[in-house]
Structure formats: structure tokens, C-alpha cells
Amino acid sequence: MSTLYGWDASDYDVDRGLTVDRVRAAKALGIDFMTYKGTEQSRGGTFHSQYYGMMLTAAKDAGIPFLGMYAVVHSGVSTTAQAITAIDYADQHTPWWRGFSGFFWQIDLERWPTDDVPPSVGVDVARELEARTNKKAVMYASRGQYRSGDLGDYPRWNADYPYRVAENFKAAYARAGGNSGPGWVRYGRPVQMPQVWQYTDSAIIGHQHTCDADAFRGTTEDFARMIGAAPPKGDDTVLASFFGTPYHDLSLDTTDTFHAIRWSTGYYGWTIPGAGTISQQATIDLRGLLAGDLVRVRAEYLSPGHPSPETPLLAQEVVSFDPSSTGDVFVVTTPNVNVELPASTDVLIQVAVRPVDGDTTRKLVYGDLTRMSVLLFNQAG
Template sequence: MTLYGWDTSDYDVSRGLTPARVAAAAALGISFLTSKGTEQSPSGVFHSLSCGWILTAGRNAGIPYLGMYVVVRSGVPTATQAQTAIAYADAHLPWWSSWPGFFWQIDLERWPYDSVAPAVGVQVGTELERRTSKTAVMYASKGQYGSSALGDFPRWNANYPHNLDEAFTTAYTRAGGDTGPGWQAYGTPSAVPRIWQYTSTARIGAQHTCDANAFRGTHTEFAVMIGDTAEGGKDVKTASIVTIYPGFTVPADGAFHAIRWSDGHTGYQVTAAGIIGHQSKLDLAGLHQGDLVQVRAVYVFPGNPTPTAQALNQQTVTVNPTTIGDQFVVISANENHQVPAGTTITFEVAVTPAPGTAGRNLTFGDATRKTVLLFS
């Protein structure tokens, strides 16, 4: 399995990036999103104008893994650079510390005006992990840092076999895909990169000139990579992202119906006590303008057979879905709750039809998915 990611900055905003385009990227399969936050040099501090709203838009669109990147520089104490980054995140991303999928991206590069030593990146990453208990990923290309000492951070390599204006998935295939040149081991200790930035000119939906990235692995493996040092030092015990069961439909009858997922189940059982984070995205075909879509989570706690229902989203279809390809995506906000082992969670959907339009069954598109992370 391959997951795709997008590395953004204020430059993407100058090329037309909006929250709607971030949401479109999520629907197209972007699973991790990063954005530049700070860069501190002896001459001053750069604060991104856009990182806050870009990552918040990613969170709202259901992208589970979100990272702020810190461009490290020479000549400034590494502890100072780390603290500047944390202060920026606190001010512009007030939810970052409680988001299970948040991570730091260390942007280590040899600029024409500053050939940054690898030790600077390692020290800033170490400081960020020590101060926040969030994982740092080391963006340092093989082409620039070769056999340099890069620590034990997950490695992120930039290598562009081609730079063409084409869809990000097509660009990955053209670059060699899961056996492409960007997956070669490098650095000291020698390690195969966990993420490969394979082009800087991809199209992601309507957005052009994008830095596109790939991760060879499952959602569970990505979550574990960045979640080993989740808030409070909690370990990821369970992580799952599943899509819809093939052929599953739901009637537009106003009643709540349990969603059947691709693993064959409707309920998800928590295997250990801890904080559970979950989110659902429903890509519905067959809706009419005026339909009311409701999504809820139903908890059954061990020893208590009475279910507890929590509303996640309620949305009226305000546009004619046929004008946007007959698809309408409803996303629930991310929810985090302390639950005991043995808790079962079921996601349910109800569609109350617009007047005079009853008697329909709705189908689910490819963007439908359920995300569950457990930290204990």
C-alpha cells in the first residue's frame, strides 16, 4: 500500500491554495499534509502566514496526519529554534498538542547562502521531541547529506527523477513507484527513507506545482511511525483506517443505519483502555438537494448494555449534487475520548430525504473511510 502526502508553504497560497483545495486533496487520497511554520536565522525569524489555516483545513477535511515543518539554520541555538517553532504552533495551531496525528518535520537543507550542518537538524529535532513528546521526521535528502550522521529519526528523502505537470499519482508511477530511486538507503546510521518526495511539480486537484510525497506502508504503519511519542508518552496500540464494504448502500428513510466497513464489521472494539481518536468521511452518491445527512458514533461500554450516541455531524445538502459529479462528502470532526477496554464503537448514518424524494438508496464513493487511533 502507498500513502500520498503534500508538503506546502506560503508559495502554494500564491499559486491559488485555498481550504477548498485542501479538502479536495483529502478526497483525492492525500493522507498526510505538512506546511512550513518557522525559519530562524541570525538575521531574524520567518513566521508563515498560512501554516495555521492550511493544517487546520487539513484537519477539517479529515487528513489524519498533519505536520509543521521547521527550516533549520546555522548560527542560532538549536534550543531557541525549537522553542520558536513551538510558540508558533501554540499561537496558530492551538489543537496541535492534542491531535494524535501531529508530527514535526525538520527541514534540513544546504542552501546557497547557508550550508546547514546535519548536526543542526538532529539537535533541533531532538529538542522538539524532548519538549513536546511529538515525533520529528528528518527531511534531509540523500543528494545533499549522503552518509552524514542524521540520527534515528524517520528519514524523508527528496529526489526528483522527473518534474512534469501531471497528477501526483501519475508522477509517482513515472518516478518508479515503490521501487523508484528515492527509496535507496543513506545517511548514518544507514536507513531506507520512510517518505520520498518524488516531484515538485505535481498537480493535486486544481493545484499545480506541488511537492508530492509517498509513504510505502499502511495507515497503521504511518501512525506508529509518528505516534510512538504521542502526547504524554502514550504508545499507539491500535490504528486502523478502513473503507466502505463493497456494494454497501443506505436507504434515505430518516433512520440511523450502522455503516458496514471493508473489514466486514460495523462495530469497532477497543482492545485496551486509553484515549481513542476517531473520524469518519462519507462520500455519498444519490443525494438530492435538501436532504439532511446525520452522522453519529454509538458507544457500548463493557458492563453497560445501554448504548450512548454522540452526534458527529449534521449537514443539509445545499447544492444540487448532480452539478458536482453526484458526490457529496460529509466529514465528522475528530473526536477524542477516554474509554475502557472492551468498548465498542459503531458509526451510523441517517439521511432524511427532501420532500417528495423518498424511496432511494444511497451508495458510497471511494473517499468514504473510517479512522480510529487508540493511545494507551
């Protein structure tokens, strides 16, 4: 029996060292599906992940075929509101998700010390998400907490850790019993075998420790069928790639004028070595922003023989909160953009900030979350 391996992550993993590079490496290590926490709405307020868009887009760029956002659900809050919050957040930070065949929702249904969430809440949020998006939901609800609960007819995602050993995720699955392990047991109403088993919270995936690792018994075609997706057609042929971090102590003024980012290579862009389609995505992390500042991000494509570059706007976002409340971090993530370009085109990212207070003398500094990734590829037929 075939086995696919998955990884469900959150901002806690960033606190433990998760980076875009580590996510991008996951596909080559054997990760075939990944989810990342996006929202959690409770009576106490609404949580929005700081890094969801950056990390899930990195997973998409790496070629992981099945990706999802997980929403932690709670009682005492409208299930419709919880679904709408999740959808709006996905639209804002992963605008590619609606057209991505392998996208699905993961409902995180758990019993908390302060909120004994009944199974009906998870079922109702799942129903709302599916009805509003035409994307399938998978129900993360452990047998230990929801052994006899009415979990609807959604695919089950069990959590059961026979061992907590810091080791490679595949070795951890073998230690847990593999495809015959104790997590593969029928439960809930209607009684079903789980489709996914989270078998450890202590796995090592590449250089990342303390990971939640998951297994699916079946092929990529089986997983695609579970979430109502088209089976993957095969990997695109990547001809070349660029991954840039900002030049040391790079700054930006607040004159509302576009300036290209200088990368750690010393150059302001990347010259693609051949004709083809590029897949481009950027994350902009500026320190020193104020609530109300407007951040705009655009690409620049300067092709041979063309005197004027193309400069499409990729993203613009008003700083919606005081960044000092989150360690001076406010991140703007652009959607993943695919563009056909001729050989020797220079690819750049430009940023402009319009200050809310009219002070054009402020100096902003690019933080270490700033990234640009570009893949040059031939699409598989």
C-alpha cells in the first residue's frame, strides 16, 4: 500500500525556526500535502496567522500538490462568521487558492480547557466552507476526543501519538506502526476509518524539529479523489530558479516613490537565462511602518529590445494595525504570478510607501522575512 506524507504547521513552527527555505525543501524530502493554520475565531477574539500566506505559497512554489488552510473552530461564535473569516483571510493572503486544484480546508476541531467544542460546530463550519467555496473540507478530530461524536460524512483526520521521539518523519511513522499502526481505527458517527493520521508531534522534516507529521494510505490519485481535485499531471520542468533575501541593512524612504529591492547577491534583479514562463512571488517585510501607511509592491520586467519595462502592480495594502504590537513586523505577500517572458529579461521587485502622517523623511528597513522567489519552467503537458 502506498503512503503519502503530510505536514501541518502554524506560526508556532516559525517560533521554532521554520523558514521559507525549509518549506521549499519539504517536497524533495517526501512531503506530498501540507496545511497551515490561518484563522481561529472564538468569543475572546479572532486570530490571524502572520505567516500563513508566506509559508503556504512557498509550499505551492515547491510543487507540493495538495495544500490547505486549517481553521480552528470554537463554540459561542456563529459558524457562518467563522467560515467567512477563513475565506476572507485565504483570499487576502493566498489569492491563488481558488484556482489551485489541490486546495482543501482542514477543520481543526478540539476540546479545549476553556471551550468544550461540540462536534456540530466543526460540521457546520465545514458545511459553510464547502457551500461557499466548492472546496472540500477534511475533519481533524481525534478519536481520543470525539470517539462517538457525530462528525458528519467528512473525511476523518485522526491524531494519536504512540511515541514522541525526535526523528525523521518517515522513521517516526515506521516506529508508530506504519500503515498498520494504532491510529488507523474506525470511530465517530457515522463510524469511519480515518483517511489521515497525525502520528507524531515530534518529527524532524529536513532541518525543522518538533513537527506535526501525517500519513495518508493511498496514492496521489486517491488523495485527489478525497478532496475532489484533479490528479496531478506531473511536475513542471524547472529550468532555473532564483531565491533572494535583501542586501544588508537595506532601507527605503517614505516618499511614495517606487524603488527596486537590492538582493544579497548585490544585484537588483535576476536575469532569466532562457525564454519561458516564470512563477514569481515576493514577501515584503518593512520595519518602521505606522498604522495607516500604504505599501505598494510591483514587478518590473525589462526585456531586450524593449525600451520601457513592464511594471504590473502585484499588491497594495494599508497597514491595518500598529506594528509595534507584533515586534515591529508587518508583512505584505504578493500573489504567485505566472508570466511568459523572453530570454535575458531582468526580473525585479519594487516597493513604495505612502506615509499616513505625511512624513517623507522616515527611513524604513527591510526585515529578514523579505524574500523573492522566481522559477523559470516549461509547463508539463
